[in-house]
Amino acid sequence: MALSRRTRTQQDSSDDETVGLQQEICDEITWYMREHKVTRADLAGAMGVSPGRVSQILSGGENLTLRTLGSVVNALGARLEITLAPHS
Numbered sequence: 001m002a003l004s005r006r007t008r009t010q011q012d013s014s015d016d017e018t019v020g021l022q023q024e025i026c027d028e029i030t031w032y033m034r035e036h037k038v039t040r041a042d043l044a045g046a047m048g049v050s051p052g053r054v055s056q057i058l059s060g061g062e063n064l065t066l067r068t069l070g071s072v073v074n075a076l077g078a079r080l081e082i083t084l085a086p087h088s
């Protein structure tokens with residue numbers, strides 16, 4: 001069944017917001033790593049994955065699961081804080 005124009009537009013908007021959220025998270029992780037002088041190789045070693053896998057995670061191009069996010073945060077020895085606020 002084809003999606004109506006309105007439904008497709010809403011889905012596109014939702015997809016854009018998801019991609020934006022993923023990019024924000026990846027940017028925050030990258031900033032944290034830079035501030036704490038953690039390389040992708042360091043993070044990969046702490047996570048027990050290859051540096052290539054860390055690059056995939058931080059590229060923002062794939063679906064970032066909560067499990068993966070938790071693994072990254074744990075490997076960084078960091079704490080994740082989430083704040084919900086209304087759009088301005």
